[in-house]
Amino acid sequence: xxxxxxxxxxxxxxxxQHIKKSLDSxxxxxxxxxxxxLNGGGKRIRPLLLILSARLCAYTGGSxxxxxxxxxxxxxxxLLHDDVIDNEKIRxxxxxxxxxxxxxxxxxVGDYLYTLxxxxxxxxENIEVNYLLSATCRKxxxxxxxxxxxxxNLELTEANYFQIIEYKTASLISACCRLGGIIAGxxxxxxxxxxxxxxxxxxxxxxxxxxxxxxxxxxxxxxSLGKDLKEGKITLPLLHLLQNCNEKEKKSLxxxxxxxxxxxxxxxxxxxxxxxxxxTHYALAQAKTFVNRAKEESSLFKDSRHxxxxxxxxxxxxxxxx
Amino acid sequence: xxxxxxxxxxxxxxxxQHIKKSLDSxxxxxxxxxxxxLNGGGKRIRPLLLILSARLCAYTGGSxxxxxxxxxxxxxxxLLHDDVIDNEKIRxxxxxxxxxxxxxxxxxVGDYLYTLxxxxxxxxENIEVNYLLSATCRKxxxxxxxxxxxxxNLELTEANYFQIIEYKTASLISACCRLGGIIAGxxxxxxxxxxxxxxxxxxxxxxxxxxxxxxxxxxxxxxSLGKDLKEGKITLPLLHLLQNCNEKEKKSLxxxxxxxxxxxxxxxxxxxxxxxxxxTHYALAQAKTFVNRAKEESSLFKDSRHxxxxxxxxxxxxxxxx
Numbered sequence: 001x002x003x004x005x006x007x008x009x010x011x012x013x014x015x016x017q018h019i020k021k022s023l024d025s026x027x028x029x030x031x032x033x034x035x036x037x038l039n040g041g042g043k044r045i046r047p048l049l050l051i052l053s054a055r056l057c058a059y060t061g062g063s064x065x066x067x068x069x070x071x072x073x074x075x076x077x078x079l080l081h082d083d084v085i086d087n088e089k090i091r092x093x094x095x096x097x098x099x100x101x102x103x104x105x106x107x108x109v110g111d112y113l114y115t116l117x118x119x120x121x122x123x124x125e126n127i128e129v130n131y132l133l134s135a136t137c138r139k140x141x142x143x144x145x146x147x148x149x150x151x152x153n154l155e156l157t158e159a160n161y162f163q164i165i166e167y168k169t170a171s172l173i174s175a176c177c178r179l180g181g182i183i184a185g186x187x188x189x190x191x192x193x194x195x196x197x198x199x200x201x202x203x204x205x206x207x208x209x210x211x212x213x214x215x216x217x218x219x220x221x222x223x224s225l226g227k228d229l230k231e232g233k234i235t236l237p238l239l240h241l242l243q244n245c246n247e248k249e250k251k252s253l254x255x256x257x258x259x260x261x262x263x264x265x266x267x268x269x270x271x272x273x274x275x276x277x278x279x280t281h282y283a284l285a286q287a288k289t290f291v292n293r294a295k296e297e298s299s300l301f302k303d304s305r306h307x308x309x310x311x312x313x314x315x316x317x318x319x320x321x322x
Numbered sequence: 323x324x325x326x327x328x329x330x331x332x333x334x335x336x337x338x339q340h341i342k343k344s345l346d347s348x349x350x351x352x353x354x355x356x357x358x359x360l361n362g363g364g365k366r367i368r369p370l371l372l373i374l375s376a377r378l379c380a381y382t383g384g385s386x387x388x389x390x391x392x393x394x395x396x397x398x399x400x401l402l403h404d405d406v407i408d409n410e411k412i413r414x415x416x417x418x419x420x421x422x423x424x425x426x427x428x429x430x431v432g433d434y435l436y437t438l439x440x441x442x443x444x445x446x447e448n449i450e451v452n453y454l455l456s457a458t459c460r461k462x463x464x465x466x467x468x469x470x471x472x473x474x475n476l477e478l479t480e481a482n483y484f485q486i487i488e489y490k491t492a493s494l495i496s497a498c499c500r501l502g503g504i505i506a507g508x509x510x511x512x513x514x515x516x517x518x519x520x521x522x523x524x525x526x527x528x529x530x531x532x533x534x535x536x537x538x539x540x541x542x543x544x545x546s547l548g549k550d551l552k553e554g555k556i557t558l559p560l561l562h563l564l565q566n567c568n569e570k571e572k573k574s575l576x577x578x579x580x581x582x583x584x585x586x587x588x589x590x591x592x593x594x595x596x597x598x599x600x601x602t603h604y605a606l607a608q609a610k611t612f613v614n615r616a617k618e619e620s621s622l623f624k625d626s627r628h629x630x631x632x633x634x635x636x637x638x639x640x641x642x643x644x
Contacts, residue, residue, distance in 0.1 A: 027464045029471055081433060085426040104407040107429060108467045111403060111436070115460040118440050122452040130444045130452070138437040142349045145430045149351055 001316050004048070004309045011051045012044060015068045022069060022116065033097050033109040037076055041092040046071045046176045049201070049313060053180025053194050056306040063183045066120055070133065071176050073117040078140060078168075080110035085148065086231055090224070128182050136175040143167025152232035152258055154242065161239055162203065165210075170202025177201075177310075190300065197297040201314045204290035208318035210235035211283040214271055226267035232257055236286060240279040241270070249273055287318045323638050326370070326631045333373045334366060337390045344391060344438065355419050355431040359398055363414040368393045368498045371523070371635060375502025375516050378628040385505045388442055392455065393498050395439040400462060400490075402432035407470065408553055412546070450504050458497040465489025474554035474580055476564065483561055484525065487532075492524025499523075499632075512622070519619040523636045526612035530640035532557035533605040536593055548589035554579055558608060562601040563592070571595055609640040 005012070023034045047068030054064045082088070083096045084103045090096060098106040114137065121133050147164045150156050177198030181191035213228045214237050228235050234242075234257070242253060253273070256266045274280050294314045301307045327334070345356045369390030376386045404410070405418045406425045412418060420428040436459065443455050469486045472478050499520030503513035535550045536559050550557050556564075556579070564575060575595070578588045596602050616636045623629045 025464055027467045027471065030464065030467055081429055085429060104470055105467070107403055107407060108463055108470065111433075112460065112463040112467065114433070114436060115456060115463055118456040119460050122449070122456045125449060127444070127447060134437060134440040134444045138434065138441050141430055141434040141437055142347055142352065145349045145352055145427070145434065148426055148430065149349065 001312060004052075004312055007305075007309065008048060008051050011065065011068075012047060014065045015044065015047045015051075015072070018065050018069045019072060022073075022120065025112065029101065029105060030109050030112050033080075033101055033105055034076070034113060036100065037080060037091065037097050037109075038072070040094055042072070042076070044068075044072065045205075045313070045317065046075055046173060049173060049198065049310070050176040050180050052306055052310050052313065053177040053198075054184050055180075056194075056301055056304065056310060057181050057184030057186040057190060059180065059184035061183065063124060063126075064180065066124065067129070067179055067183065070117045070120050071172065071179070073113045073120075074133070074137060074140075075172060077110045077113035077117070078144065080106045080113070082144065084110075085144070126182070129179060132175050132178060132182065136171050139167050139171040143169070143171065147233065150234065153234060154254060154257065156234045156239060158236070158239060161234070161236055165203060165206040166199070169206040170199050173202030173205065174198035193297045193300040197294045197310065197314075200290045200294035200297065201317060204287045204294065204314065205317040207236050207283055207287040207290065211237050211280050211287065214238075214274055214280055226262075226270070229257070229267060229270060230262045236283040237274055237279040238270070240282045241274050241277055244277045244279070245273060284318070291315060291318055323634060326374075326634055329627075329631065330370060330373050333387065333390075334369060336387045337366065337369050337373075337394070340387050340391045341394060344395075344442065347434065351423065351427060352431050352434050355402075355423055355427055356398070356435060358422065359402060359413065359419050359431075360394070362416055364394070364398070366390075366394065367527075367635070367639065368397055368495060371495065371520065371632070372498040372502050374628055374632050374635065375499040375520075376506050377502075378516075378623055378626065378632060379503050379506030379508040379512060381502065381506035383505065385446060385448075386502065388446065389451070389501055389505065392439045392442050393494065393501070395435045395442075396455070396459060396462075397494060399432045399435035399439070400466065402428045402435070404466065406432075407466070448504070451501060454497050454500060454504065458493050461489050461493040465491070465493065469555065472556065475556060476576060476579065478556045478561060480558070480561060483556070483558055487525060487528040488521070491528040492521050495524030495527065496520035515619045515622040519616045519632065519636075522612045522616035522619065523639060526609045526616065526636065527639040529558050529605055529609040529612065533559050533602050533609065536560075536596055536602055548584075548592070551579070551589060551592060552584045558605040559596055559601040560592070562604045563596050563599055566599045566601070567595060606640070613637060613640055 019038055023031050023038070025031050050068045050071060051064055079091065080097055083091055083098050084106050088096045089099055097109065117133070121130050124130070143164055143166070147168060150160055150164065174195050175198070177194040178191050181194045186194070210228060213225060213235070229238065242250060245253065253270065256270065291314045295311050298307055298310055341360055345353050345360070347353050372390045372393060373386055401413065402419055405413055405420050406428050410418045411421055419431065439455070443452050446452070465486055465488070468482075469490060472482055472486065496517050497520070499516040500513050503516045508516070532550060535547060535557070551560065564572060567575065575592065578592065613636045617633050620629055620632055
């Protein structure tokens with residue numbers, strides 16, 4: 001991955017410059033809050049995927065910079081709203097915007113970043129880009145809403161779970177990859193392969209992220225665990241556990257999930273059960289399967305540095321140390 | 323006004339059908355919440371202005387229906403977020419969505435309506451429409467944020483106040499009028515006149531709305547008064563009062579505005595002072611001035627039924643009984 005980051009360093013720095021330059025609202029607090037969250041240590045995975053996809057399709061223009069900024073604005077808008085919705089206190093190790101400025105400010109700056117993204121997308125005057133971005137934003141809000149609807153739903157199925165993460169997470173990651181193909185003027189067959197590559201990579205990413213919420217690990221020291229459990233979000237490892245534990249364990253799990261209070265010992269108990277029933281192992285294996293499917297899609301392209309880089313990103317997103 | 327509504331009845335019914343048809347998210351709660359607020363008695367002033375502006379420019383196509391739906395979706399998205407931000411319990415005489423479903427659901431369905439509007443705008447494949455709509459949405463979020471920043475700001479100036487209402491309210495109303503001209507392919511001089519017409523009408527509308535929050539009136543029975551005062555929103559009549567009352571009164575006003583508790587007697591006291599100092603009278607005169615300015619703009623067009631209708635709407639928005 002280090003090679004990939006350094007290979008894309010020039011482009012990514014341009015993206016950073018573009019993001020900084022774009023945040024110039026005459027309403028000072030918007031600029032302040034937006035800078036706070038946009039400079040808060042995001043890894044820029046989406047811009048990276050967009051840049052690499054464009055390169056894979058031999059793109060030589062300059063639209064990828066602004067477009068990478070746009071997808072990061074959209075992603076950041078959802079983070080601001082998510083943090084309000086989940087009552088989050090910390091985002092990437094620093095105080096969430098809603099803690100520093102308030103829920104109301106976070107809602108409005110989220111709205112601002114959405115609309116800023118749309119303004120910049122319109123300015124690209126590329127109808128295919130605009131169709132994809134607007135449809136993706138719509139899908140993401142549906143995914144977030146579905147997740148909320150299924151909070152504390154012990155009857156959640158794997159199909160429900162995969163729909164949620166496909167909509168809320170994989171749709172934008174998939175769009176990033178397709179956008180690279182779109183601006184490069186790639187043929188449909190390549191754009192579709194990139195779409196499915198991103199789709200599978202996005203699913204892998206979210207399944208891994210959901211699983212790591214239950215994996216205590218020295219490398220991940222400082223990351224808080226059990227957030228999903230605390231919020232009543234039923235993710236893949238918990239889903240697996242609910243379907244594979246015995247009746248007595250199930251009863252305890254229900255009490256923990258639906259209980260009003262959440263104790264650290266509950267988390268330890270759940271993690272213990274997950275180990276016993278192989279739930280995190282199962283979920284990580286699923287993530288790995290999505291990575292492999294992603295690579296099947298990228299294999300449509302002839303071998304190249306850019307293809308290898310995209311595949312390395314796919315491996316990276318399910319690693320424990322990011 | 324009755325004549326105008328009935329004259330546009332066919333188009334407005336098509337807009338209603340279009341809105342209903344558009345609300346078909348596979349996530350049931352989105353459709354439910356969106357229906358609740360979109361069927362909650364909105365007057366459809368924005369669609370009406372768009373339709374009349376298009377007619378004024380001799381538009382004969384069918385794009386005004388979808389476009390009227392789009393502006394109503396954008397308006398409704400802001401209402402959902404505003405109600406969360408203001409902790410509103412009631413919207414147009416019925417329970418606010420946030421009371422019935424929750425803040426989180428209201429935030430997400432607001433996001434959904436924004437993105438639905440953008441999806442439909444992109445589908446129109448008219449770059450001028452998309453430039454205007456995305457820039458307008460951005461301006462609206464800036465206006466809402468400015469309003470929040472200036473909450474409880476006793477040093478607010480009239481310039482600040484007018485910027486807030488221009489951004490949060492007049493920008494969309496102005497856009498509705500310009501959009502009518504855009505789809506009709508009107509020349510720039512007409513589109514610009516429509517823009518300024520809508521701008522002034524929008525300012526008149528908001529000033530009147532802000533003033534009526536202090537005007538107890540038999541016709542407006544059932545409307546709660548003093549909401550802005552309670553929320554610390556400094557609007558034009560209060561601004562006028564703060565600038566024209568004596569020191570002792572100013573001290574009391576500060577205590578009421580900045581106080582943690584709000585009593586009905588405080589409102590009565592403020593309304594009394596406003597009568598004494600002519601503050602609501604001043605504000606309504608300002609609203610009337612904006613209506614006159616709007617009419618100066620529409621006078622660019624030769625006299626017609628549609629021009630008269632637009633001017634009647636301008637008179638209507640500052641009346642007390644809407």
